[in-house]
Amino acid sequence: MITEPIDLQSIEIETGENPTHAIVWLHGLGADGNDFVPIINELKLCSDKPIRFIFPHAPERSVSINNGYVMRAWYDIFHPDFNYHQDESGICGSQKAIDALIIREMQRGIASAHILLAGFSQGGAMALHAGLCQINPLAGIIALSCYLPLAETLSFEACAANAAIPIFMAHGTYDAVIPISHAVASKEKLLAANYAPEWHEYPMAHTVCQQEIADISRWLQRIMK
Numbered sequence: 001m002i003t004e005p006i007d008l009q010s011i012e013i014e015t016g017e018n019p020t021h022a023i024v025w026l027h028g029l030g031a032d033g034n035d036f037v038p039i040i041n042e043l044k045l046c047s048d049k050p051i052r053f054i055f056p057h058a059p060e061r062s063v064s065i066n067n068g069y070v071m072r073a074w075y076d077i078f079h080p081d082f083n084y085h086q087d088e089s090g091i092c093g094s095q096k097a098i099d100a101l102i103i104r105e106m107q108r109g110i111a112s113a114h115i116l117l118a119g120f121s122q123g124g125a126m127a128l129h130a131g132l133c134q135i136n137p138l139a140g141i142i143a144l145s146c147y148l149p150l151a152e153t154l155s156f157e158a159c160a161a162n163a164a165i166p167i168f169m170a171h172g173t174y175d176a177v178i179p180i181s182h183a184v185a186s187k188e189k190l191l192a193a194n195y196a197p198e199w200h201e202y203p204m205a206h207t208v209c210q211q212e213i214a215d216i217s218r219w220l221q222r223i224m225k
Contacts, residue, residue: 006059006093006094006096006097007097007100008056008057008058008059008097008098008100008101009033009056009057010033010054010055010056010057010101011033011034011037011054011055011056011057012052012053012054012055013037013040013052013053013055014050014051014052014053015040015045015047015050015051015052015053016047016050016051017050018050019050019051019052019110020049020050020051020110020114021049021050021051021052021110021114021115021116021139021224022051022052022053022054022105022110022114022115022116023051023052023053023054023115023116023117023118024054024056024098024101024102024105024115024116024117024118024127025039025053025054025055025118025119025123026056026058026074026098026117026118026119026120026122026123026124026126026127027055027057027058027072027119027120027123028119028120028121028122028123028124028145029063029071029072029073029074029077029121029122030063030066030071030072030073031072032057032058032072033055033056033057034055035055035120036055036120037053037055039208039213040053042210042213043213043216043217043220044217045217045220045221045224046221049224052105052110054101054105056097056098056101057072058072058073058074058094058122058123059072059073059094060072060073061073061076061090062076063076063077064076064077064078065077065078065079065080073090073122074090074091074094074122074123074125074126075087075089075090075091075093075094075122075126075149076090077122082125082147082149082178082182083147083151083182086149086150088150091126091129091149091150094126094130095126095129095130095133098117098126098130099130099134102115102117102134102136102138106136112134112136112137112138113137113138113139114139114224114225115136115138115139116138116139116140116141116142116220116224117130117131117134117138117140117141117142118141118142118143118144119142119143119144119146120144120145120146120208121144121145121146121177121178121206122146123146124142124143124144124145124146125143125146125147125148125149126149127141127142127143127146128141128143128146128148128149128167128186129148129149129150131162131165131167132154132157132158132159132162132165132195133157133158133159134159134161134162135159135161136161137161137162137165138162138165139166139223139224139225140165140166140167140168140219140220140223141165141166141167141168142168142216142219143167143168143169143170143197144169144170144171144208144212145170145171145172145175145177145178145183145206145207145208146171146178146183146186147178147182147183147185147186148186148189148190151186151189154189154193155193158193163194163195164196165195166196166198166219166223167190167195167196167197167198168197168198168200168215168216168219169183169186169187169197169198169199169200170199170200170201170202170212170215170216171183171184171200171201171202172201172202172203172204172205172206172207172209173201173202173203173204174203174204174205175204175205175206176205176206177205177206178206180201187199198219200212200215
């Protein structure tokens with residue numbers, strides 16, 4: 001088990017001086033922090049709440065399902081069934097690295113209740129896991145085209161500080177990388193644990209669409225206080 005947090009290199013972009021909110025956006029398998037930088041302008045958020053967007057780069061590691069090819073990944077994937085033989089050590093190591101980013105933002109003057117975790121695919125899985133296990137109350141979680149990793153441990157790893165955290169979950173009905181059935185099962189697991197995820201489906205593959213971005217923008221403007 002990894003005990004020390006990974007020191008994540010990140011891209012940081014502020015929408016105004018003296019940010020009052022922070023959004024940590026986690027990319028998918030094989031991508032890097034640059035992948036979602038364009039979404040800042042596409043979200044068209046109100047300018048009266050300056051935001052610091054943080055796009056960390058996952059560490060490079062060998063990914064078993066891709067024949068051991070080294071790429072940026074938040075954790076290893078051993079099997080096409082994501083719920084089978086999960087990389088608990090890798091997931092927990094990345095969780096601690098994300099926790100360190102949250103603590104750093106708090107040290108820089110942003111209240112934890114003004115910090116959001118967002119992610120796509122493997123990054124969305126990490127946003128869900130790290131957000132629900134975070135000991136400081138967060139503003140929300142955006143989980144796109146993903147699933148809840150280590151779902152069987154949720155009942156004793158989730159933190160009460162985020163028991164009522166707003167969650168935006170979205171998935172493509174034609175997703176062949178992470179079938180929507182995985183996401184639906186994760187949503188049901190969250191509902192059974194008394195979370196209240198806001199669920200969206202879109203006629204798309206493993207990607208992000210314009211309607212989804214518009215829905216995220218409305219959701220963010222509603223929860224960012």
